[in-house]
Amino acid sequence: MNNRSTPMWIPVLACGFVCALLWLERKRPLRDPREPTPNRVGRNIAIGMVTAATVVALERPVVSAVARSVNRRGWGLVPRLPIPEWGKTALMVLLMDYTLYWWHVLLHRVPVLWRCHAVHHADLDLDTSTALRFHVTEFIASIPWRAAQVAVLGVSPRALSLWAKLTSAEVLFHHSNLRLPLTIERWLCRVIVTPRVHGIHHSVVDEQRNSNFSSGLALWDCLHGTTQRDVPQASITIGLPGYRDRKQVTFARMMAFPFVTEEATDRGCEEGPTTMPTTIGESKRRLQ
Numbered sequence: 001m002n003n004r005s006t007p008m009w010i011p012v013l014a015c016g017f018v019c020a021l022l023w024l025e026r027k028r029p030l031r032d033p034r035e036p037t038p039n040r041v042g043r044n045i046a047i048g049m050v051t052a053a054t055v056v057a058l059e060r061p062v063v064s065a066v067a068r069s070v071n072r073r074g075w076g077l078v079p080r081l082p083i084p085e086w087g088k089t090a091l092m093v094l095l096m097d098y099t100l101y102w103w104h105v106l107l108h109r110v111p112v113l114w115r116c117h118a119v120h121h122a123d124l125d126l127d128t129s130t131a132l133r134f135h136v137t138e139f140i141a142s143i144p145w146r147a148a149q150v151a152v153l154g155v156s157p158r159a160l161s162l163w164a165k166l167t168s169a170e171v172l173f174h175h176s177n178l179r180l181p182l183t184i185e186r187w188l189c190r191v192i193v194t195p196r197v198h199g200i201h202h203s204v205v206d207e208q209r210n211s212n213f214s215s216g217l218a219l220w221d222c223l224h225g226t227t228q229r230d231v232p233q234a235s236i237t238i239g240l241p242g243y244r245d246r247k248q249v250t251f252a253r254m255m256a257f258p259f260v261t262e263e264a265t266d267r268g269c270e271e272g273p274t275t276m277p278t279t280i281g282e283s284k285r286r287l288q
Contacts, residue, residue, distance in 0.1 A: 030177050035125055135257065180196075198212060
């Protein structure tokens with residue numbers, strides 16, 4: 001496999017995309033902020049930088065090595081299918097998104113994983129910077145899952161890179177505090193996760209938080225009955241019920257969060273549904 005440097009237009013496009021989101025969510029905010037923005041953004045960036053360093057040092061080398069190995073040996077489910085290469089790449093990206101849905105479900109269902117993921121949900125507001133706010137322990141825990149995704153599906157380095165870029169863009173988008181025209185978002189949320197839909201997932205209400213697990217395509221929530229769209233945005237309180245004070249969500253407290261035993265920490269996982277719902281009313285599917 002030839003190693004090629006990343007084309008210059010990719011980071012330029014990524015930077016432009018982020019800047020556009022930051023500008024748009026301030027011109028057309030979906031929710032009013034609860035905590036001063038500079039404090040939050042600085043904290044989220046700091047948490048994200050620790051996690052990004054771990055991704056570069058641990059996750060990327062491991063998962064990329066697995067992708068190169070399975071690609072060289074032709075391992076996995078997708079490479080065995082009698083379809084064109086472009087079709088295999090598209091299917092690999094699609095199945096990576098689907099298996100990411102199940103990882104997100106596990107983050108909410110398994111107590112030890114929820115402790116790591118709860119740092120993301122403890123943010124008192126929701127905007128583009130929240131997309132960076134993932135605790136380092138969550139990404140360390142995800143390495144075996146990500147390696148298994150790649151190995152079982154037979155994901156190539158090209159498909160892995162494409163999936164990572166698309167997922168990163170979508171995660172930034174649906175965490176943004178951007179108020180899209182409701183008519184447009186009602187159509188768009190049938191295809192991908194949108195800010196209003198993901199805002200419901202970040203609610204302090206257990207039933208709402210344990211819905212809308214998709215990270216890319218909205219299909220997976222629809223398929224498994226975990227879609228909820230009928231919550232008016234004005235009624236949503238972002239965060240965790242046991243952590244409503246700014247002093248509880250400082251950088252130091254958030255970094256220690258997964259290692260501290262507190263009832264409020266576990267509550268978000270334990271009070272969630274223990275099984276996946278199989279049906280959902282049409283009213284819950286209409287975006288408010």
